[in-house]
Amino acid sequence: MLCELITNNTHNNNIALYKCYNANKVFYRKTAFSQWGNKVIENEKKGYEWFYKDSKTLNEIRLKKKYFYELEIPQFKGKKLPSESVISGNEETIGRIIDFYKDRWSTNDIFAIHGDMALCNFVIDEKNIKLVDWEHFHYSGKEYFGYDIINMLFILIYHESKRTFSLSKKNMDFLKKCYVQLIEGVDSSNKMLEKPFQNAKNYLLNFTNRFLVNTNIYKKFVLSSSPLSVLEHFDSIVTR
Amino acid sequence: MLVPQNSYTNLSSAAGLGLIGFNERDIVVDYGCMCFDSFVYTSRLSKKIVGIIPSYEKLNTLQKRLVEEDVKNCDLVNANYNEQHFKEVFDCVIINSFLEQLLIEVKNNKSIFFDNKISPKKKDNSLEKIRIGFFKTIYKGLRPGGKLYLSYANKFRIRILLLFVKLAIESFFTAFSLKKAQNFISLVKAIYLFLYYLLSQKGFEELLKTNGFVDIEKYAVFPDHKFPLKIIPLSKLDECSFEPVLYTSREGRLRRIFAGVKRRLERLIFKKFRFFNLSPSFIITARKAS
DSSP states (O other): OEEEEEEESGGGOOEEEEEEEETTEEEEEEEESSHHHHHHHHHHHHHHHHHTTTSTHHHHOEEEOSSSOEEEEEOOOSEEOOTTOOSTTOHHHHHHHHHHHHHHHHHOSSOEEOSOOOGGGEEEOSSOEEEOOOTTOEEOOGGGTTHHHHHHHHHHHHHHHHHHSSOOHHHHHHHHHHHHHHHTTOOTTOSSSSSHHHHHHHHHHHTGGGGOOOSOHHHHOGGGGSOHHHHHHHHHHHHO | OOSOOOOOOOOGGGGGGGGTOOOTTOEEEEESOOOHHHHHHHHHHSSEEEEEOSOHHHHHHHHHHHHHHTOOSEEEEOOOTTSOOOSSOEEEEEETTHHHHHHHHHHHOGGGTBSSSSOSSOOTTOOOOOOBHHHHHHHHHEEEEEEEEEEEETHHHHHHHHHHHHHHHHHHHHOOOSOHHHHHHHHHHHHHHHHHHHHOHHHHHHHHHHTTEEEEEEEEEESOTTSOSEEEEGGGTTTOOOOOOOOOOOOOHHHHHHHHHHHHHHIIIIIISOOGGGOSEEEEEEEEOO
């Protein structure tokens, strides 16, 4: 079997991700390199179990508990977007993801948070949307519905503004549209969507331990290191 | 608390060993023990690991680390590489920083690594071979089907080539012989073979084949074989996409500029032109023929 090392010890997670080529089969393997890595891999498996609980896909995701744990994940068919994806050009995909989130997250009895939802963690084809990288998965209250999408939108804003130094009016209108799409039908007890970006940051900082992050949280999530003024600005854009 | 504290030892620098995979029944030997993390990592996943270390100081340092890590399934031997120490055969051989080790040893005693440096006559139209005594020792110690893992920094290929050429020239001038012309032809041949075996990937592969290994896989390693962040199998280049490794240092403007330039340069060399022969390091895996 031939392997390619894709990433290693990203944000000090003590885990390496390999792409493995075995005859005609291609799959991914995550391997821990410490007891911390074991904990994260076990947590990731729980995330897959939550997400694929009624799906045959779950049988293809295998956790091997050696001294250092290994998690095998099949290669899902579909389009994968780069980690530095921006809003422009991906509007349709983002819209589909929000619909998908509303459908899957509101119908699941036990509410959970993916923790690192970003465009690069989706594998999308015409019919299906698959979600990978569940390292930061955790159970949470339903009142935090929307956290993952807000986090994803902020990552997109971050990359968009890195490229163009500012957001266009078209981008801002699109963000507003995404917000409207997300809050439609949401319970009044929701603690996230009144001031989405500020509340998402507060959630991240108040419940840091739930995210199983083994580095400074400010380095891992762009949302956590963004100043209040910036978050207020984007909150006003989407909620106006 | 925003920065979690933990007491776990992170052995991520051993990620290269994930390419071969260990079995809990494996008995492994590590020549040189150049990477302590690799040694500890292997001990966790195999039945037993033996470390062969020529340097006594290094052996002491490793011993202390092994006590700290509570590693018990290991033996350390203070010896040279070319000595056959064990009656048992190994399932796997690890040689980290192979060329660095070769360089040090050749400087100390070139006879350790070479026997019949150049065979005098061509046989069956095959190329003349250089044989490395070290490889022969490894071959003898491996069980049939046993695995070889070898890593090295690319820049050492040039250094070691220059050293070999220097040694060959020195031996040409010091040798007492009336047949200088014949010796000169041997010298030219030797330099040609050093160039071929050490500078070309194909040559290096042939060197391993000559020494009895099969299923040879070569990998380009970024940024360094001592802590790989990206490893690409050269036989799967069409299916692999290259993105430069992200260097996490954010401190200092100059450093960030340097990292940015390096990233762009890497993108050009490896992504656009796919000159993977220029990769900073390589890993080679192979198997002893059954």
